[in-house]
Amino acid sequence: MEATALLFMVALSASQGQALQLEVPHLEGLDSVTIEWSERDVPFVRDDDRWFTVIGVDLDTSAGEYPVEVTMTYADGRVVTQPESVEVLGKSFPTTELTVAPGFVQLSPENQERAARESRETGAVYATLTPTAYWTEPFIVPIPGAQGGRNFGHRRIFNGEPRAPHSGADLSASTGTEILASNAGRVVLAKDFFFNGNAVFIDHGLGLYTTYLHLSQILVDVGDFVERGQVVGLAGATGRVTGPHLHWGARILDARVDPFSLLP
């Protein structure tokens, strides 16, 4: 089998903070496909005559050319390794100044400890690669037709103090608006966090997670399998917010990506 038989159906190029969906056609006898990205072996999943996966370019990844290796293993034991490269394109992110309750900027020792503990907890979730894809259909916006959502990656200054860039898309929503799962998956976190407020984290498989923050109510439990479009909670203004809205986030392993880049 020629290594050149591998044909990507999308260009291997992405902006900072973008998800990159990859596909290769199925070939006779092909048993598994993986891509090495961010020092992880990310599996492809077969769907009839194609194999697909998704990788993420973190919003702070430097622009440039990144070598990647795609490995195809055949049922007869042949292993074909194909070098490829991902071109990361630079993007400029505006700066936003926000005013929130002072306790969310100057943290008490208790809240500092809590925020650190919660950050370790979410970090452990994001580092987990479930080697299957729970989704088969395209991703959807959790509030159909919502306004806003164009502030992913914005550099942020809270009460005059620089903080981490915005790692999601804020959708306009009044308290009580139904929040839909962007796609099928398994609920891995569903509870109150210091910064996130009431939050739901969904594992879609292959290292891809979507998050729904600042909810007034959580309507799912950890371990639940949810369908695309299932109501997972109601919008609210819990955690570090300036008012009610939905923070919709997406991570692919450790990469912070714009959830809108998951849409077809």
Ligand SMILES: [Zn+2]
């Ligand atoms: Zn947000």
